[in-house]
Amino acid sequence: MSALPADPAPALSALLREGTRADHTAAETEPFVEHLMSGALDRSAYADLAAQQLVVYQALEEVGAAMRDDARGGPLVFDELTRVPAIERDLAFLYGEDWRDRIRILPAAREYAARIRETAPSVPHYAAHAYTRYLGDLSGGQIVRRMMERHYGLDGAGLAFYAFPEIPRAKVFKDAYRERLDALLLDEAEAAAALAEARRAFRLNRAVFAALGQAHRP
Template identity: 40%
Template sequence: MTATEVSDATTFSVELKNATARVHEEAEHSTFMDTLLRGDLDAKAGTAALAALHAQYLHVYEALEDAIRAHADSAFLSPLHDARLERTAALRADLDALTTAGVVFEREPSAPTQAYVSELRELGASSSREAAATLAGHHYVRYLGDLSGGQVVSRLVSRAYSIPSESLSFYSFDIDKPKLFKDSYRTALDELPLDDATRAHALEGASNAFAHNTALFRALEPVVAGSSDE
């Protein structure tokens, strides 16, 4: 089998995973996330760091979900999205619970968050097929990530910082069998009606999502700097 034949046989979900492996690794092992997930902070600092992260995510998900609704009938988004995936309401509930508990955190978007939001708003405002395909890449990174690595984040921060479940609803989905859901999601990705151009845009959207996430994490590094128990 030639290299071209191997490439042609690769499903789009696998291509997405392979094409974003490096930027995924960079985001996953940022200083902010490594410090938070290792449990290096005391309970107060760890909870505040998670709240700061969720505050930035709220801006992102508001923009993402507005953009997805704008393209709800697109052939690139309608097969992927499910209302159970939406995270904006859960993030608001988490931040309300953390605020009530007396946790202090920055609510304004950082410069990297603003750049992330700006891209999503531009995609939502465009009616082009390319914009919808790019959003499909963003959709994949955010929601499949929340259903996968996000579950690990929830367990680790809950255990390390004694954060109650009512402040972690962002990671809780009304989906009975997450593995089956993720399998069907990947099948939907593989069946998207992508041509060469829209395929490239979807891959670009996924790569951009990881890059934006890494920049968002870097902007949060001062939140965890000098706060460890060591």
């Protein structure tokens, strides 16, 4: 009697999506996020969020740059996703030209950035961090942009972070990105590590929101 074939391992993109669904709901419903999105805060809360994102993306894009020539991880690195220059432009608009002296980075954001660096050069870990941020920016980020325009009088300037001029159709790009994730062909242990790290990335995001929530109340 021949052995039954093992169930095929789920594609990484599906594993990440299903496995982080509850974390996503939790992040989306963090009080700071809800308050910011409903217009209950002010522009300084948005500016503070942008400042925290700077250190997170500096870490993510530093690790990504080092992975660019990696046979396995390289295909996950896309120039058109690069966010640090856009964040710097936003900060110059929001804080003024002396923004580097004026922003304040919260310990939770430093911890998040440190975790991204600490897991380099692991491809499953980079995949988890890049997935969590970039696919989020291309999805909910677009809703965030509209709400910031509506509630805080921003129009393009200050919102460069959410604009991907080289990605005209987010859905097409996200599908291609998911194919790259799936093409990594992670083994079972690596896939489990990637999911655990993506869940951790969501928790690190929530910790930043919680700290921002202490600083900005309706």
